Amino acid sequence: MSPRSEPDLSGKVAVVTGATRGAGRAIAVELGAAGATVFVGGRTTRSQRSEIGRSETIEETAELVDAAGGKGIAIRCDFTVPSEVDAFAARIDRLDVFVNDVWGGENLVEWGKFWEHDLDRQLRMWRNGLESHLVALHRLMPLVLRSDDGLVVEVTDGEDGEAYFVNLTYDAVKSSVRRFGEVLAKDLKDHPNVTAVSATPGFLRSEQMLEEFGVTEANWRDAIEKVPDYALSETPHYLGRGLAHLAADPGRRRFAGQCLSSWRLKREYGFTDLDGSQPDWGRWYEEVVKPRMGGAVVEADPEEYR
Numbered sequence: 001m002s003p004r005s006e007p008d009l010s011g012k013v014a015v016v017t018g019a020t021r022g023a024g025r026a027i028a029v030e031l032g033a034a035g036a037t038v039f040v041g042g043r044t045t046r047s048q049r050s051e052i053g054r055s056e057t058i059e060e061t062a063e064l065v066d067a068a069g070g071k072g073i074a075i076r077c078d079f080t081v082p083s084e085v086d087a088f089a090a091r092i093d094r095l096d097v098f099v100n101d102v103w104g105g106e107n108l109v110e111w112g113k114f115w116e117h118d119l120d121r122q123l124r125m126w127r128n129g130l131e132s133h134l135v136a137l138h139r140l141m142p143l144v145l146r147s148d149d150g151l152v153v154e155v156t157d158g159e160d161g162e163a164y165f166v167n168l169t170y171d172a173v174k175s176s177v178r179r180f181g182e183v184l185a186k187d188l189k190d191h192p193n194v195t196a197v198s199a200t201p202g203f204l205r206s207e208q209m210l211e212e213f214g215v216t217e218a219n220w221r222d223a224i225e226k227v228p229d230y231a232l233s234e235t236p237h238y239l240g241r242g243l244a245h246l247a248a249d250p251g252r253r254r255f256a257g258q259c260l261s262s263w264r265l266k267r268e269y270g271f272t273d274l275d276g277s278q279p280d281w282g283r284w285y286e287e288v289v290k291p292r293m294g295g296a297v298v299e300a301d302p303e304e305y306r
Helices: 022-033 058-068 082-090 119-144 168-187 207-212 220-225 228-232 236-248 262-269 281-293
Strands: 013-017 037-042 071-076 097-100 150-155 194-200 259-261
Touching (some): 013 022, 013 119, 022 058, 022 097, 022 150, 022 236, 082 119, 097 119, 119 150, 150 168, 150 236, 168 194, 194 236, 194 262, 220 228, 228 281, 236 262, 259 262, 262 281
Parallel strands (some): 013 037, 013 097, 097 150, 150 194, 194 259
């Protein structure tokens, strides 16, 4: 598949919530690389860290947007607090692309039966990962509706129809965010100027995932020995590039209400990941992972899926 022309978002204004790190940061950078002005929202700044305690900051993300060719504007905001989101929205005159990627649950995820874990942690995951999306949507949707060609993307995790993901709370949060994209499209049926979707990455090489596997982006393949499926992993920029293409597509309304994965966007627009590969986690999952889970022995070359 040959890549199509690069997306052009010159003159467009974007907001990416949860843009401090991971997919949110990469999406902001890729929108900037396409020429957009990107308001970068998150809780961790150089002077104030969030409860997660990680070192990445929204100022760094804004600088990466600048370096990519766009204009990055960092605004600290806790998206679970309506008054802070009101202040965030007041800084924005217009909004064409709204990518809602708030999470804040990295240090709250616990595998297994949720009743065996701390309730307060589960409730914080719910608030950080779901209430934040609702508050951000409520306050920022009026700005998107003013756009002549608006796009709203709810970023989630896991494929549409994924059965039981991590634990009840995590599954409910991510499934609800996916549902937001579907229902928003129904609410927008009388607003043909705005398209709403949800989106999901594949097996990510985010900062946190790389650290968990004890590798860096430079030597990430070393983790394959312990986690063979990581051979089909992707950088957060893969989804970011897909969403930049989507934002620049004048016919994107055909996707309204759908959950668009990084690999589906790749099939549609023909872009590559940072290393020039085109990992297709969806195909790998269907042809290798699911049969293996059912007890089948499947031999496959990961490179054929990249």
